[in-house]
Amino acid sequence: MKLTPPSFLVLGMLRLGARSGYAIKKTADLSTRNFWPMSLAQVYPELARLEQAGLVTRRDDSHGERARSAYKMTERGEQTLLAWLRSPKIAPAQVRDEALVRLFFADALPPGDQLELVRRLRACDGTVANQIRTEIIPLADQANQHDLRFPAIVARLSADLHAYAADWLGQLEQDLQAQIEASPQVPDPTRQP
Amino acid sequence: MKLTPPSFLVLGMLRLGARSGYAIKKTADLSTRNFWPMSLAQVYPELARLEQAGLVTRRDDSHGERARSAYKMTERGEQTLLAWLRSPKIAPAQVRDEALVRLFFADALPPGDQLELVRRLRACDGTVANQIRTEIIPLADQANQHDLRFPAIVARLSADLHAYAADWLGQLEQDLQAQIEASPQVPDPTRQP
DNA sequence: GAAGGCATGTAAATCGTTACATGATTTA
DNA sequence: TAAATCATGTAACGATTTACATGCCTTC
Numbered sequence: 041m042k043l044t045p046p047s048f049l050v051l052g053m054l055r056l057g058a059r060s061g062y063a064i065k066k067t068a069d070l071s072t073r074n075f076w077p078m079s080l081a082q083v084y085p086e087l088a089r090l091e092q093a094g095l096v097t098r099r100d101d102s103h104g105e106r107a108r109s110a111y112k113m114t115e116r117g118e119q120t121l122l123a124w125l126r127s128p129k130i131a132p133a134q135v136r137d138e139a140l141v142r143l144f145f146a147d148a149l150p151p152g153d154q155l156e157l158v159r160r161l162r163a164c165d166g167t168v169a170n171q172i173r174t175e176i177i178p179l180a181d182q183a184n185q186h187d188l189r190f191p192a193i194v195a196r197l198s199a200d201l202h203a204y205a206a207d208w209l210g211q212l213e214q215d216l217q218a219q220i221e222a223s224p225q226v227p228d229p230t231r232q233p
Numbered sequence: 234m235k236l237t238p239p240s241f242l243v244l245g246m247l248r249l250g251a252r253s254g255y256a257i258k259k260t261a262d263l264s265t266r267n268f269w270p271m272s273l274a275q276v277y278p279e280l281a282r283l284e285q286a287g288l289v290t291r292r293d294d295s296h297g298e299r300a301r302s303a304y305k306m307t308e309r310g311e312q313t314l315l316a317w318l319r320s321p322k323i324a325p326a327q328v329r330d331e332a333l334v335r336l337f338f339a340d341a342l343p344p345g346d347q348l349e350l351v352r353r354l355r356a357c358d359g360t361v362a363n364q365i366r367t368e369i370i371p372l373a374d375q376a377n378q379h380d381l382r383f384p385a386i387v388a389r390l391s392a393d394l395h396a397y398a399a400d401w402l403g404q405l406e407q408d409l410q411a412q413i414e415a416s417p418q419v420p421d422p423t424r425q426p
Numbered sequence: 427g428a429a430g431g432c433a434t435g436t437a438a439a440t441c442g443t444t445a446c447a448t449g450a451t452t453t454a
Numbered sequence: 455t456a457a458a459t460c461a462t463g464t465a466a467c468g469a470t471t472t473a474c475a476t477g478c479c480t481t482c
Contacts, residue, residue, distance in 0.1 A: 044469085045329070045331045045334055046469090046470095049334055055338070055341060060432090060433070061435090062432060062433050062434075066432095071337070072333075072334065075328050075330040075334065076328075076329055076331075076333070077329075078470090079470070079472085080433095080434085080435085081436080081437095081470080081472080081473095082469085082471090084434065084436090085435090085436095103478090104479080105478055105479085106433065106477080106478045106479065107477095107478090109433090109434085118341075121338065121341060124335075125335050125339065125341060125342055125350065126346055126349075128353070130331055130332050130335065130353065131331045132357070132361070133328060133329065133331070134270070134328070134330075135267065135269075136238070136269055136270075136326065136328075137268040137269065138238045138269075138323055138326070139326065140265075140326075140390075140391070141238055141241065141245075141268065141269050142317075142318050142323065143383055143387050143390075144245070144264070144384055144387045145241070145245040145249075145314065145318060146383040147381045147382060147384075148245075148311075148314060148318060149315065149318055149319070156319075157319075160321070168325070187340065189340060190337055190338065190340050190347075191337055193336070193405065194333055194336050194337045197401055197402075197405075198333075200397075201394065201401075204393075204394065204397050205390070205394060208393060208394075209390075212386065212390075239441095239442095254462070254463090255460060255461050255462075270442090271442090272442070272443060272444085273462085273463085274442080274444080274445095274463085275441090277462065277463055296450085296451085297450080297451085299449080299450045299451065299461065300449095301460085301462085302462085429481085430479105431479085431480080431481095432477100432478080433476100433477085433479100435475085435476090436473100436474080437472100437474075437475100438471100438473075438474090439470105440471070441468100441471090442467100442469080443467085443468080443469095444465100444466085444468095445464100445466075445467090446463105446464080446465075446466090447462105447463085448461100448462085449461085449462095450459105451459080451461100452458080452459070452460085453457085453459090454455100454456090454457080454458090
């Protein structure tokens with residue numbers, strides 16, 4: 041039976057205290073979604089697979105009429121997670137960033153539209169950085185008080201990375217702006233001299 | 234007919250001078266693979282789709298016995314690419330980074346293994362940054378002389394981003410190291426005092 | 427009492443990679 | 455002459471998302 045990163049994501053979330061599939065998905069949305077998104081339709085089959093493999097156990101945790109399962113890592117689950125964390129081969133990150141593809145082809149645009157595109161991309165990165173800082177880091181800091189330091193570390197790394205990209209694009213924006221102002225070949229007819 | 238980022242990637246590569254499907258794939262591997270990887274099995278069907286949509290034209294370009302097709306963007310293709318570059322809605326980047334998932338769960342490891350993990354991740358980012366600087370930026374700089382500035386800009390952004398991540402992890406490494414040395418509660422039995 | 431969140435799953439569709447299949451040409 | 459590269463495609467597989475289907479519980 042083959043375990044993949046999503047398997048370990050589910051396993052790890054159990055270790056951090058999530059019990060139901062729903063709770064795992066909710067926790068992941070508030071912590072790991074920026075570097076490994078996961079949908080509910082992945083969580084439930086994965087939990088079944090992990091149970092089959094003896095890495096987690098399931099018990100009933102229904103509240104009245106509302107059905108709920110509570111999962112718990114087994115000792116073997118813990119050991120398997122540790123072995124994965126220690127294993128030397130780490131798959132390279134897979135990125136699909138439409139924004140960078142556009143920027144890559146931006147030579148096709150006139151200077152004004154190039155500037156506008158860069159402006160939008162900078163805004164995107166800034167927004168994500170702020171989102172992580174306001175929505176994710178506070179939660180991670182709470183976990184920090186329960187001897188969990190790395191969720192906060194990763195959140196800060198993610199936020200700083202996006203902020204760095206925003207700064208970089210801000211600099212590019214200024215450079216492009218300066219170049220546009222320095223080349224009056226095609227003056228904007230809507231602007232008065 | 235729905236056009237996706239891979240469609241525009243193929244279209245854009247044609248614009249940058251690639252003619253055959255094989256050449257498009259090769260160019261993409263040396264320029265866009267870090268933010269939008271693409272396999273040959275995507276390129277050929279995509280070219281057929283683009284031809285059907287009237288955005289590219291195909292002509293035979295065989296050398297002796299070796300079959301080859303040469304594709305060219307049509308005027309409609311150019312306009313479609315421009316419209317996409319200008320369109321305001323940009324899908325957020327999709328990232329799947331196993332390294333960050335491991336780091337996120339690193340609290341499960343003893344301090345020494347945490348340090349080792351961070352060291353490996355820093356090395357990864359450093360390697361990618363160097364790879365971009367030695368393999369991709371020189372090529373992009375060549376294109377720079379043909380009025381194509383953005384391939385080089387994007388390559389530099391990518392490299393700087395990875396280098397920033399490597400620095401950040403290097404700092405974390407030092408912090409962890411300092412903490413390990415400052416807490417002699419669990420001395421390493423293999424080390425002599 | 428209506429809306430929204432809690433809770434669990436399955437089915438279909440989509441997207442992408444790897445493997446397969448073939449053969450010419452160039453380079454070491 | 456063997457290996458690498460050029461060149462084009464298809465088929466099978468795997469991973470992930472969206473949509474479907476259902477119903478309880480809590481809050482406004």
